[in-house]
Amino acid sequence: MVQATAGAAPGTKRKRQDGTEREDAIHQSISDAIVEHRLKPGSRLREDALAEVFGVSRTGIRKVLQRLAIEQLVTIAPRRGASVARPTADEAHEVFAARQMVECGLMAEVASRITSGELMELDALTRREVNALAEGNKSLAIRTSSEFHERLAQMSGNKTLAEFVGRLCSRSSLILAVYGSSGGEPMGCESHDHNELVRLLKDGDGAGASQFMLNHLKSVEASLSIVEGAEEVPDLYSIFGS
Template identity: 40%
Template sequence: MSNDDIIYQKMLKAIVEHQLPPGERLPEDKLSEAFGVSRTGIRKVLQRLALERFVVIQPNKGAQVNRPSRREASEVWDSRILLEPLLIPAISENWNDKLSQQFRTMVELEKQANLNGEVAQAIQLTAKFHYELARVGNNLVLAEFVEQLCYRSSLVIAAYGSRESVNCDCGDHMSLVDLLDRGLVSEAQHWMRHHLVHLKASISLTGKQDTHVDFGKLFA
């Protein structure tokens, strides 16, 4: 993995885990100092993040973490509500005992993170459950799309979410694994749709106050 890729992964992780909140300015000089690389290298990473809509770059103003509009926030969740239940039949066809155990372990880790108050870890594990599940359907294009939507959902939660958005009370992911184990496709589709609709409803489109980040400490 190249140095640019390492920096990209660290910055993406910080955004997805809300350590870099929406609206946070990303000065090239401070990031260059934090990572010990040139501003040119930082600029390449910021441009890559901008292409994926995690970062916004404005002429004469520099880069900042994207703060999704209310419309975009709603459309991201609507896209997931439409798409993820449709993947369930293909996922069910490929489901087996090994996958069941793999996803049960993932859910247990997610639960433990919530119990320990490790919000960033819980958010990452929740997103991972959804996009890894999409990969089981063996359509890599759709799986990559779901992965991007999961990342963007996390950004939406960072901007507009509540505690309920992180620790959903609409039933944990283990319920879905149980349905897949039993081959109950329609029920699993209904569960997924209800789950995502509930999460969307937990989003309050009012925004949050910006915070200031110590880049040197964050990326040490």
């Protein structure tokens, strides 16, 4: 009689691990494409096309899309499938209200504990954002701006709130894609605002950083206007293909 062994065989564990890592990588790729506006709000995300592009099963793609739906970056509708989420005006205001409450509230703690190394890291992110805007690389500028805010929240030491800020920043990117300027002006944060925030934090001015963050986020929200657009069918091969 063969006795059952505790746990799965090493080969099975390795396959599961490889599968999880692959799904994580696909999740990151699609998330980045949404945040950087390479995938537009309302764009259809066909399981079969994504499965072919990434070389995985539709089951694996379905798991990734479900994760993105939980993060409110993707909407899944019966008989219609998945599409990039398109926030309503009310949702846009709610997201910015949440950011104001959370991010402004974290500034005092960040100012009291930020290190010289972390200040250098924020300076580097600001420079990267400035360079991306100068080169006309809006996707990188949007991604870097989001990374700046998320990293700033992490410096508070509160991992739960930092994760929440990260999700709010991702949703803000969708909001900017729907309601931001369609012209040549850069969308989202002004890089000089980030420079001023770093200066205030370097001076240990938590109250000043909190007020400046409030004005900063209100300014971004005030720049938005509602513009309805037609549903887009993205070219998944050009977005994710090698």
